[in-house]
Amino acid sequence: MTDESIPISPWQLCVAPMIDVTDRHCRYFHRLLAPKARLYTEMITTSALQHGDISRHLDFDSAEHPVALQLGGSDPAALAYCAKLGEKWGFDEINLNCGCPSERVQKGDFGARLMRQPRLVADAIKAMQDAVSLPVTVKHRLGLDYDESIHLMTEFVSVLYDTGCRVFIAHARNAVLAGLTPRDNREVPPLRYADAAHIKTQFPDATVVLNGGLIDVQSCHQALKTFDGVMLGRAAWHNPGCLSELSVALNHETSMPDADQVIQFYARYCESQVRQGVPLRVLVRPLLGWMQGIPGSRFWRRALSDQKTLSSEDVNVLIDAWQNLKNYQNLVFD
Numbered sequence: 001m002t003d004e005s006i007p008i009s010p011w012q013l014c015v016a017p018m019i020d021v022t023d024r025h026c027r028y029f030h031r032l033l034a035p036k037a038r039l040y041t042e043m044i045t046t047s048a049l050q051h052g053d054i055s056r057h058l059d060f061d062s063a064e065h066p067v068a069l070q071l072g073g074s075d076p077a078a079l080a081y082c083a084k085l086g087e088k089w090g091f092d093e094i095n096l097n098c099g100c101p102s103e104r105v106q107k108g109d110f111g112a113r114l115m116r117q118p119r120l121v122a123d124a125i126k127a128m129q130d131a132v133s134l135p136v137t138v139k140h141r142l143g144l145d146y147d148e149s150i151h152l153m154t155e156f157v158s159v160l161y162d163t164g165c166r167v168f169i170a171h172a173r174n175a176v177l178a179g180l181t182p183r184d185n186r187e188v189p190p191l192r193y194a195d196a197a198h199i200k201t202q203f204p205d206a207t208v209v210l211n212g213g214l215i216d217v218q219s220c221h222q223a224l225k226t227f228d229g230v231m232l233g234r235a236a237w238h239n240p241g242c243l244s245e246l247s248v249a250l251n252h253e254t255s256m257p258d259a260d261q262v263i264q265f266y267a268r269y270c271e272s273q274v275r276q277g278v279p280l281r282v283l284v285r286p287l288l289g290w291m292q293g294i295p296g297s298r299f300w301r302r303a304l305s306d307q308k309t310l311s312s313e314d315v316n317v318l319i320d321a322w323q324n325l326k327n328y329q330n331l332v333f334d
Helices: 024-033 046-051 054-058 076-089 103-107 111-116 118-131 151-163 193-202 217-223 234-238 241-249 259-275 280-287 297-303 316-333
Strands: 013-015 038-040 067-072 093-098 136-140 167-171 207-211 229-232
Touching (some): 013 241, 024 241, 024 280, 046 054, 067 076, 076 093, 111 118, 118 136, 118 151, 136 151, 193 207, 217 229, 217 241, 229 241, 234 241, 259 280, 259 316, 297 316
Parallel strands (some): 038 067, 067 093, 093 136, 136 167, 167 207, 207 229
16 A cells, blocks of 8 residues: 555554453454554553552553553543553553443543533643653544534544644544443444544644544555544454554555464463463453454364363463364365
8 A cells, every 4th residue: 555645643553442352462462463553452440540450450561562551531630640650551652532432431421421521621631741741642432422413523622632632533423322332332323434534624733543434454545545544443353364454555564474473472472371370261362353254264263262172271272273274274275
């Protein structure tokens, strides 16, 4: 992909923060597939960092860089404290979640509800900017409920822009705060890329990253004609190989990663994590969709989903599954 009109930025290819998905193990695997993609943690609430096990939430492998910490919260002082923790732990960016519509998040008065409180968000952004030297960014929706005007979004972005925020990750749908599950909120509200592009028109010097509905190289290529970056969510989870395809298409890499090497690196990582008490079943979850569309993918998924076998905590389960897949493919193509 060599179109000179495509802007290049550190946010050109991002993997979305996904609760119960983008833990440190998933991010490590994604890094093997896309060496220059920008990775994001799951949303971590300020209360979890103020009152919980900080290391459990913030520890990560140095191979994950560049990696961003996404925070959930609304209190400027608490967010500034947690941003400082993120900088201390070595993260490359602090991102504020202003788009999650879950009932639990709404009860905490943060996430998507913050789009109705741009002044409060601006105070939080300023407090974090004053606390750290890292980029402080925002991930948001286009609007709330069923109002598809762009007034709420433009006011929200404008207030944050005036505070000095220059990176906006726009999930190009509304968030419906009542009557839809979080999953429904990723699928039911219509995608409105043209409305998301209004941010770039209004603030041409801002970095605007598009999120939502991007599933392959073609859709990302089209989006990058308008936006500074793309962020893949469930596509990266269900078909992580697309991250490698995009890395090559964007000239981040000259060729697809060697699958044998990916397995070798990840197996070594699994060995170290198992020794630290991490269950093998947790470690192999990010690999389940890797072989999607490849002959034998069903056997691959089955081998890495067998709880009885995985309970052995023996990393050879992964290595054997890989070898069996290669043997099957040799039979198919011989």
